[in-house]
Amino acid sequence: MAKRDDFTINGETVAPGSSATIALPVSSFASGMPASLHIRVAHGRAEGPTIFVSAAVHGDEIIGAAIIQRLVQRIDAGELAGTVIFAPAINIFGFLTHSRYLPDRRDLNRSFPGSPKGSLAGQVAHVFLNDIIDRCSLGIDIHSAAIHRYNLPQIRIAPDDPHLLELALAFAPPVIIQASLRPGSLREVARERGVGMLLMETGEALRFDRLSIRAGERGVLRVMAELGMLECPAEFSEETVPARSKHSQWVRAPRSGISRRLRKSGDIVEKDETLAVVSGLFGEEEEEVKSPIDGIIIGHVNLPVLNQGDAMFHIAEVQRFDTLEERVGLITDSLNMSQRELFEAIPDEDEVI
Numbered sequence: 001m002a003k004r005d006d007f008t009i010n011g012e013t014v015a016p017g018s019s020a021t022i023a024l025p026v027s028s029f030a031s032g033m034p035a036s037l038h039i040r041v042a043h044g045r046a047e048g049p050t051i052f053v054s055a056a057v058h059g060d061e062i063i064g065a066a067i068i069q070r071l072v073q074r075i076d077a078g079e080l081a082g083t084v085i086f087a088p089a090i091n092i093f094g095f096l097t098h099s100r101y102l103p104d105r106r107d108l109n110r111s112f113p114g115s116p117k118g119s120l121a122g123q124v125a126h127v128f129l130n131d132i133i134d135r136c137s138l139g140i141d142i143h144s145a146a147i148h149r150y151n152l153p154q155i156r157i158a159p160d161d162p163h164l165l166e167l168a169l170a171f172a173p174p175v176i177i178q179a180s181l182r183p184g185s186l187r188e189v190a191r192e193r194g195v196g197m198l199l200m201e202t203g204e205a206l207r208f209d210r211l212s213i214r215a216g217e218r219g220v221l222r223v224m225a226e227l228g229m230l231e232c233p234a235e236f237s238e239e240t241v242p243a244r245s246k247h248s249q250w251v252r253a254p255r256s257g258i259s260r261r262l263r264k265s266g267d268i269v270e271k272d273e274t275l276a277v278v279s280g281l282f283g284e285e286e287e288e289v290k291s292p293i294d295g296i297i298i299g300h301v302n303l304p305v306l307n308q309g310d311a312m313f314h315i316a317e318v319q320r321f322d323t324l325e326e327r328v329g330l331i332t333d334s335l336n337m338s339q340r341e342l343f344e345a346i347p348d349e350d351e352v353i
């Protein structure tokens, strides 16, 4: 069998069967230090697809960095077919300052395709697009909820793409959401260039939690197995059927005040079920917050101090609601966690690992 070509990027080479950490120059910090995008390339010995796994496009959504650390430990380039590029801190500026945005207040996920002479966000987008996305056939981009919010592990894909749906089913998160793409987003520009994207939403900004890390590690390895890049580890091989949704709805605070949350992410809820109560500062004038639909809670707010209209719960409507409870049970079993552990894995507001 012919030896596979080296992987070359920014003048550096990675031999087949080896891994390397590479710095891609983007710009410089105000202090004059170079600002580079650090990536880890695992270049398999055998031919196969090239994919990327990225995180912290929103700089405070750091959960993907923990997932990528696990994947880097588990993936042996000597046993790999194809190539994986890991980019755990895409928004290098926001990652350092614990901010969703860049120093110029721009949202990197609205700044694609970008340009070398554009805004700082545009410069980062340009390097990411040209040096990473354009070399790949698939990307898995990992996000979390905003600060004080938690998202149940979920995969979001473009609607009407059977191949992506297959890969999302292989990932096997608790929930798959098929939703349209936002202009200027990484997913939209990748799609225009023929690169499929799975967007993982999981956990809370600036926090790590066990369920998110486990679900991300498991999902990426299962997708790579589906693409023939590696053998699926036995501990992750159990078949599960994620709940699927094309419609989700936010439930907002009916008044300003203090909330007492009764339900949380992962819970299955029925229409008109009470999710929380919001009262005044002394517990007076309680108002109930009810679910507008049958579904599964895919995100919730952890911060109990609320203004009227604040988003409190994100609920995905699911078809075949009658079998969902059973499915959620299967999913948590396959993550090697009981339902109780799942709930324990959802962090309290001040839990920092």
Ligand SMILES: [Zn+2]
Binding pocket: 057, 058, 061, 143, 144
């Ligand atoms: Zn995000």
